[in-house]
Amino acid sequence: xxxxxxxxxxxxxKSRGFTAVIVVTLALGIGxxxxxxxxxxxxxxxxxxxxxxxxxxxxxxxxxGISYPDLVDFRESRSFRGLGGFTNLPAxxxxxDAAAERVPGATVTANTFSLLGSQPLLGRGFAEADEQPGxxxxxxxxxxxxxxxxxxxNGIVGRTIRINLVDHTVIGVMPASEGFPNSxxxxxxxxxxxxxxxxxxxxxxxxxRLADDVSFEGATASLATIAxxxxxAYPDTNKDIEARVAPYTERGTGGPIRxxxxxxxxxxxxxxxxxxxxxxxxxLSRAIKxxxxxxxxxxxxxSRWRIVRQLLVESVMMSVAGGVLGLGIAVLGVRWxxxxxxxxxxxxxxxxxxxxxxxxxxxxxxxxTGILFGLAPALxxxxxxxxxxxxxxxxxxxxxxxxxRLTGALLVGQIALxxxxxxxxxxxxxxxxxxxxxxxxxxxxxxxxxxxxxxxARYPQPGDRLAFQDxxxxxxxxxxxxxxxxxxxxxxxxxxxxxxxxxxxREMTDENNRLPIIASIAxxxxxxxxxxxxxxxxxxxxxxxxxxxAEVVIVNEKFVERYFxxxxxxxxxxxxxxxxxxxxxxxxxxxxxxxxxxxxxFQQSPNQDLSVQPTVYLPFRQEQPxxxxxxxxxxxxxxxxxxxxxxxxxxxxxxxxxxxIRTMADILAQRxxxxxxxxxxxxxxxLIALLISAIGIYAVAAHGVGLRRQExxxxxxxxxxQRDILWLVLRQGIVRIxxxxxxxxxxxxxxxxxxxSILVNTTATDPLTFASISVLLAAVTLLACFVPARRAxxxxxxxxxRVE
Numbered sequence: 001x002x003x004x005x006x007x008x009x010x011x012x013x014k015s016r017g018f019t020a021v022i023v024v025t026l027a028l029g030i031g032x033x034x035x036x037x038x039x040x041x042x043x044x045x046x047x048x049x050x051x052x053x054x055x056x057x058x059x060x061x062x063x064x065g066i067s068y069p070d071l072v073d074f075r076e077s078r079s080f081r082g083l084g085g086f087t088n089l090p091a092x093x094x095x096x097d098a099a100a101e102r103v104p105g106a107t108v109t110a111n112t113f114s115l116l117g118s119q120p121l122l123g124r125g126f127a128e129a130d131e132q133p134g135x136x137x138x139x140x141x142x143x144x145x146x147x148x149x150x151x152x153x154n155g156i157v158g159r160t161i162r163i164n165l166v167d168h169t170v171i172g173v174m175p176a177s178e179g180f181p182n183s184x185x186x187x188x189x190x191x192x193x194x195x196x197x198x199x200x201x202x203x204x205x206x207x208x209r210l211a212d213d214v215s216f217e218g219a220t221a222s223l224a225t226i227a228x229x230x231x232x233a234y235p236d237t238n239k240d241i242e243a244r245v246a247p248y249t250e251r252g253t254g255g256p257i258r259x260x261x262x263x264x265x266x267x268x269x270x271x272x273x274x275x276x277x278x279x280x281x282x283x284l285s286r287a288i289k290x291x292x293x294x295x296x297x298x299x300x301x302x303s304r305w306r307i308v309r310q311l312l313v314e315s316v317m318m319s320v321a322g323g324v325l326g327l328g329i330a331v332l333g334v335r336w337x338x339x340x341x342x343x344x345x346x347x348x349x350x351x352x353x354x355x356x357x358x359x360x361x362x363x364x365x366x367x368x369t370g371i372l373f374g375l376a377p378a379l380x381x382x383x384x385x386x387x388x389x390x391x392x393x394x395x396x397x398x399x400x401x402x403x404x405r406l407t408g409a410l411l412v413g414q415i416a417l418x419x420x421x422x423x424x425x426x427x428x429x430x431x432x433x434x435x436x437x438x439x440x441x442x443x444x445x446x447x448x449x450x451x452x453x454x455x456x457a458r459y460p461q462p463g464d465r466l467a468f469q470d471x472x473x474x475x476x477x478x479x480x481x482x483x484x485x486x487x488x489x490x491x492x493x494x495x496x497x498x499x500x501x502x503x504x505x506r507e508m509t510d511e512n513n514r515l516p517i518i519a520s521i522a523x524x525x526x527x528x529x530x531x532x533x534x535x536x537x538x539x540x541x542x543x544x545x546x547x548x549x550a551e552v553v554i555v556n557e558k559f560v561e562r563y564f565x566x567x568x569x570x571x572x573x574x575x576x577x578x579x580x581x582x583x584x585x586x587x588x589x590x591x592x593x594x595x596x597x598x599x600x601x602f603q604q605s606p607n608q609d610l611s612v613q614p615t616v617y618l619p620f621r622q623e624q625p626x627x628x629x630x631x632x633x634x635x636x637x638x639x640x641x642x643x644x645x646x647x648x649x650x651x652x653x654x655x656x657x658x659x660x661i662r663t664m665a666d667i668l669a670q671r672x673x674x675x676x677x678x679x680x681x682x683x684x685x686x687l688i689a690l691l692i693s694a695i696g697i698y699a700v701a702a703h704g705v706g707l708r709r710q711e712x713x714x715x716x717x718x719x720x721x722q723r724d725i726l727w728l729v730l731r732q733g734i735v736r737i738x739x740x741x742x743x744x745x746x747x748x749x750x751x752x753x754x755x756x757s758i759l760v761n762t763t764a765t766d767p768l769t770f771a772s773i774s775v776l777l778a779a780v781t782l783l784a785c786f787v788p789a790r791r792a793x794x795x796x797x798x799x800x801x802r803v804e
Contacts, residue, residue: 315374415740
């Protein structure tokens with residue numbers, strides 16, 4: 001083996017250019033595979049940063065969350081070492097001299113951190129006494145919050161801070177790695193109040209640790225037994241309630257994200273196969289030159305296995321060298337992905353650094369690829385005829401034909417796999433371009449959004465909230481440099497609230513006796529004008545709308561198309577309900593009179609659909625929302641506009657923080673990040689595959705011209721014209737290209753359906769994408785064939801016919 005290594009090193013050094021092409025090709029294939037495996041490993045395999053993370057389970061029901069009483073009953077299951085639960089807590093900090101600040105918090109059961117195996121850095125964790133009714137208000141701080149707001153003061157334990165206008169005593173600081181469940185910055189104990197004790201209030205997210213030798217399926221079966229007992233005991237609230245248990249990591253990284261990641265893993269697998277096929281073709285092209293060498297070795301006693309081993313050692317040496325270079329590509333790629341996904345709200349526990357699994361995968365791929373692309377050329381060379389190859393001038397005609405058939409098959413495979421990759425990338429890029437170019441119906445230039453929530457403890461009555469909002473509108477309206485200001489519950493492209501819909505005089509229920517669900521937005525008078533929009537029919541809200549006896553609504557054009565097609569909607573009446581679980585009519589809600597029709601403004605996208613949905617607009621006075629968004633269009637900088645708004649709110653109430661301060665451009669970028677990042681990855685991988693395939697086709701065509709040099713010389717000597725020679729060389733390449741494209745399109749037609757659930761306004765069989773990709777690949781591959789074919793037409797017949 002040592003002799004094989006030394007000889008292989010001499011061979012590779014002798015053919016530096018040839019070796020460099022192969023090493024770079026393999027580096028691209030191995031590098032991108034390691035990048036995507038690192039990402040998949042972080043999402044699927046690594047788990048959360050706790051001991052035995054594979055035991056941490058996520059418990060849900062077919063209604064979403066779990067009620068506190070059900071959680072208590074589920075704790076009787078022996079399938080778990082323990083069960084805990086939490087709810088998200090938007091926490092407004094307004095203590096000391098620092099400005100009011102909203103941070104992500106969580107209300108958790110006292111056993112949360114003991115289940116996770118996480119200990120405080122300072123102080124103590126929660127105890128059962130902390131979650132008893134009447135217990136003192138306590139809080140745990142994250143390491144980041146402790147450093148940023150409280151300067152890392154070691155005396156923070158025992159200090160009183162104010163959260164949502166209520167004083168809490170700090171009992172501990174968690175380590176820097178702790179952010180459970182959602183990059184959380186502070187935690188309070190779950191003290192169940194009267195509302196939480198209701199079985200029909202399923203607001204808890206439950207989790208637990210599996211007992212020894214218990215699977216997720218076994219835990220699900222155990223909870224199913226308890227759930228059936230609860231359904232019999234409490235039929236009014238627990239009928240048909242089912243419990244489900246799954247790995248906790250699937251909660252934040254399931255669904256479309258995993259579809260994309262597995263699709264990317266398949267894509268880079270294709271890239272590696274294409275690279276291997278390309279390198280195999282290059283080695284096969286060189287095989288004829290080495291048949292004389294291997295024949296001499298065989299003649300003096302070398303076995304076939306000895307020849308194969310030597311050639312495989314050389315292949316593995318090249319693949320390992322490619323792997324070393326690919327590792328550098330992988331490190332850079334992982335760092336880029338980590339930085340690109342930082343602002344996307346990804347789960348706190350995702351760590352894309354390379355661990356033993358990634359390095360094991362990298363080593364396996366580096367060695368296996370050498371065997372994969374080296375085996376066919378090695379076997380081909382080792383079985384060549386010794387006597388024929390040792391003849392002076394012997395060309396090994398039969399071996400050349402076998403090599404030609406094998407290289408042709410590999411080229412067809414390369415083209416087919418490349419078109420599958422290009423189609424996938426094309427569909428993702430098309431979705432990205434659609435999201436980027438999509439017009440939400442509002443001019444987003446210089447438009448800043450700032451969210452505000454009025455604390456219920458200070459503004460418990462609707463009149464209190466309306467008074468604050470009226471004062472805020474008046475103060476903001478007097479600010480210099482503000483071109484437009486308005487208030488709305490949810491900004492454009494930010495989502496919507498949902499209500500059941502009943503139109504007066506119509507039967508609206510479906511076969512399940514449920515009313516349709518409609519998107520709703522609450523806005524102040526002048527909302528549309530502030531966004532440079534005009535009400536299409538009827539009028540905008542005025543200050544009196546929404547008061548008792550003046551309940552009104554504005555509907556958008558899409559609503560009119562669906563529910564009032566061919567009718568005048570003005571003056572029609574409808575009723576909205578909040579009980580979406582039952583979907584029944586709220587007979588206590590007032591009838592709302594349609595006073596206007598608004599232009600189409602995009603709010604939400606159900607099922608990746610960017611079309612504007614039917615939406616209703618309600619006046620603030622009618623909804624009295626405690627949370628709302630300030631929309632400001634300013635000629636000054638965005639920071640200046642936010643500072644001015646913050647100053648006015650602070651003068652009204654210093655304890656109210658501003659949060660989610662973003663431009664509309666940022667909101668749209670946040671919505672589109674999966675298509676931007678993953679679309680870029682798909683595009684890069686497809687371009688690498690296209691480049692590798694084009695180089696492979698060129699190399700094989702050029703090698704074929706070299707082998708047929710004398711034949712071409714004879715044809716030219718007998719009068720063949722340049723176009724005849726050109727067609728002679730191109731014909732074989734065109735046949736391979738056509739076969740490869742046809743096979744690739746058939747494969748892409750099936751594979752692309754995997755992406756169907758994540759595409760936006762694009763079908764998985766989009767004919768434009770399939771057609772354009774076919775034309776692109778055909779053009780590139782034909783060009784790769786044309787260059788050596790053109791060179792063949794310029795051969796000098798005299799030189800071509802000289803005997804070697």
